[in-house]
Amino acid sequence: MNHEIHLVKRPEAAPTHEHFEMVESEKPEPGEGEVLVKMLYVSVDPYMRGRMNDTKSYIAPFELNAPIEGGAIAEVTHSKASHLSEGDIITGMLPWKEYAVAKADSLRKIDPSLGPVTTSLGVLGMPGLTAYFGLMDIGQPKEGETIVVSGAAGAVGTTVVQIGKIVGCRVVGIAGSDEKTSYLKDELGVDETINYKKENVYEALQKACPDGIDVYFDNVGGDISDAVYPQLNKFARITQCGAIASYNVPNDQGPRMQMHLIKSSALIKGFTVGDYQDRFKEGFDELSKWLKEGRLTYEETVVEGFENIPDAFFGLFEGSNLGKQLVKVAEPSHSS
Amino acid sequence: MNHEIHLVKRPEAAPTHEHFEMVESEKPEPGEGEVLVKMLYVSVDPYMRGRMNDTKSYIAPFELNAPIEGGAIAEVTHSKASHLSEGDIITGMLPWKEYAVAKADSLRKIDPSLGPVTTSLGVLGMPGLTAYFGLMDIGQPKEGETIVVSGAAGAVGTTVVQIGKIVGCRVVGIAGSDEKTSYLKDELGVDETINYKKENVYEALQKACPDGIDVYFDNVGGDISDAVYPQLNKFARITQCGAIASYNVPNDQGPRMQMHLIKSSALIKGFTVGDYQDRFKEGFDELSKWLKEGRLTYEETVVEGFENIPDAFFGLFEGSNLGKQLVKVAEPSHSS
CATH class of the missing domain: 3.90.180.10 (Medium-chain alcohol dehydrogenases, catalytic domain)
Incomplete structure (x- = not known):
């Protein structure tokens, strides 16, 4: 049967x-x-x-x-x-x-x-490739920049934060439990973490990102993103990977954010991993190499x-x- | 005195x-x-x-x-x-x-x-350069694509719609009076116009853009943009030039739009004309040439x-x- x-x-x-x-x-x-x-x-x-x-x-x-x-x-x-x-x-x-x-x-x-x-x-499949292309192609992180990752403890987020460290960025991870933030900090080497269920995300970001936010890898949308938009640096890049906070909320409303994009000349780009089908081999090879070298875990x-x-x-x-x-x-x- | x-x-x-x-x-x-x-x-x-x-x-x-x-x-x-x-x-x-x-x-x-x-x-100054770089550099219009322009009858919008026609696109202009939409259609050669004060913008866009929207040059934000986001084509580009609908509304709220960006792998980029300071001469030369040739008016x-x-x-x-x-x-x- x-x-x-x-x-x-x-x-x-x-x-x-x-x-x-x-x-x-x-x-x-x-x-x-x-x-x-x-x-x-x-x-x-x-x-x-x-x-x-x-x-x-x-x-x-x-x-x-x-x-x-x-x-x-x-x-x-x-x-x-x-x-x-x-x-x-x-x-x-x-x-x-x-x-x-x-x-x-x-x-x-x-x-x-x-x-x-x-x-x-996971790391060598769809979520890993999503992390790789979303961060590298849309986020375009440069050494020394600050990357904020929402949904940082998920399948995509855990890979994004590690690639962020590999390319030499300050990485701030937002997640929903102390177990998750501890994992991000202790196991993945994330510089600062925010437990959004306990902390005021806007204020915590101000503290965690004294030089502003250059790249925002967004898995969640919702009010976490609302707290990020006003803190973007000039020419910031936002990878719009997911918006899980809205998926179950019909007609989800929030503060309009166009003015923040204008003020900081920022970019938001949505994507799905299939957009990068022609480059899957590149992503797979990089991720496999990092995994073998022990620079990437999951x-x-x-x-x-x-x-x-x-x-x-x-x-x-x-x-x-x-x-x-x-x-x-x-x-x-x-x-x- | x-x-x-x-x-x-x-x-x-x-x-x-x-x-x-x-x-x-x-x-x-x-x-x-x-x-x-x-x-x-x-x-x-x-x-x-x-x-x-x-x-x-x-x-x-x-x-x-x-x-x-x-x-x-x-x-x-x-x-x-x-x-x-x-x-x-x-x-x-x-x-x-x-x-x-x-x-x-x-x-x-x-x-x-x-x-x-x-x-x-105007056309040879800040608004003209704003139109030129916002459309050409962010919007990246390709011949035959559909461009929607909000605030189409303003200083920036009137230039955007004309450049859109010069580069061979179908151009749809949104404005707030019949005088303006007539001007756009009769004087500037805009393909379709929408009077947002009289029409349901979402439905009017469906009619005016049977092949969807490839480029959205946004001067206004607000509920006009809300009507555009669900109608974006795959890999659409949004030039976030202004958001006049929000300027006088403290904490302006609206539908969250991240999911639309993901669905269509779309890009939004905010900017101000100063971002293009190094290329002002290029823009000025192009605009002056079109003006002299009679292809651009104001x-x-x-x-x-x-x-x-x-x-x-x-x-x-x-x-x-x-x-x-x-x-x-x-x-x-x-x-x-």
Whole structure:
């Protein structure tokens, strides 16, 4: 017997169990060029919330009464494709199913010599590349500048703060618990941290950024960003990576910020990692090198059990995760 | 007897007569390297509102109980500087005084062969350069793209829409009266216009921009911009030139827009014309050439009388001006 998790209702605000349903199904059969895979790890990511709305975006909305689809790691259990074999560990966009069929061309075989397979959903996957291109291409950090990172303890944020240190910047990380700020400071070498649940972010930023803010890597939007905008230096760059504070708030309102951009001749650029598809190899190579050299590390928060995917997803909006949030669905049948 | 107009109180919201005072003074004496000038034209510009607040910005706030300072055209009536002579017509930043002393080095002699002297406060001056660099450098318009311009009938907007046509774009202009939209369409060749006081801007944009919006030159911010953000094309560029809708609204609130930037991988860049100081000659040469070729034209709204400068300034926030708003203070003593 197979299980799938479907989106059955579009959330207006925060997603809850009423919007999802676990459904029993048959194990599917792969066709020519396809493989049957057994899900090992599922990635839950804040951007997926956007696909639950029925609005035009850079990526099509999820269909109702069909499985959610997202980044995952799986093991090939039956192959009808020439370049994948039983036992191969692959990553790709897969439906939330314990067993799924996928076109072999849409999957990437993981090279386990590069690190634990889960890194392909984190520091060596979409979140790592998001951090790399968002910071380097949009943020354009220069040695000695001050970078502020919101959502600093998440999968993307933890990578951004470390790249910020690698390129010689003063890095200030904003996160939502003392456990997270301690991790950022003690393990990742972040210069100053702010616990936004305890501190006045505007005042804490004034103290943490005596020379102003040159680069703001924004994962959250909302009132944390409101506190950043007035403190931007001339020609500041803002990487608009996410806006998780707004995802569950219909018609979210806040102070208009155009005047701050004019005053500081600042730039904001939104992006999604797919914009950099042509340069993925560059980013992957840099991240792999730093990881191998020990200059880059990562953290994972792992929830166990296929049925717990929705809870792990909800947790993203409560900040339950330190580093990359994963759901472990099964052990590989073959050791890898 | 000389007259000056002072800022005597900082406006919290809209500026009114209570914030200004006309003061009598002595005609000043120029020192070595200085000239005495007679004011001919005073420029009133929306950005000046920002200098009336006591907040850090790209330019220092105006002092209280001292004359406002702004762009102006004046005639040299007494020179103690080698390179300026009595009768020369100059432009520069001057205090709101009928007669003022200025350092000759801070003034630029106007070449009357390039056009009427007033163009040095408009199409061949700060507003023209603002339009040129904001559109060309930030907007990066490509032939066939759609440009939306808010505040399209103002000094900057009228130049932006024409440059947009010169570079081969579809241009949509938003303005606040039928007189203005007719001018934009009939005189400047704008493809589609929207009267924001009569029309639902969101719906009118949908109709006017069937292929979406590639470039948004924003002079106004506020709810006009709110209507633009959801209609941006992938990789759209927004030139944040002004935000006049917010200047008189303390803590102006509106829908948060970060999600729109992410969805469309769009860029917003604030700027002030001073950012392009090193390239002024390039802009000036291009604008002069287009003007000479008849590809660029301009409009002026002229109020008469030194004492009416504040009213002309207030009018900017009510949209009283078509094209460049000027105040004519006096005739030149010598014909130029």
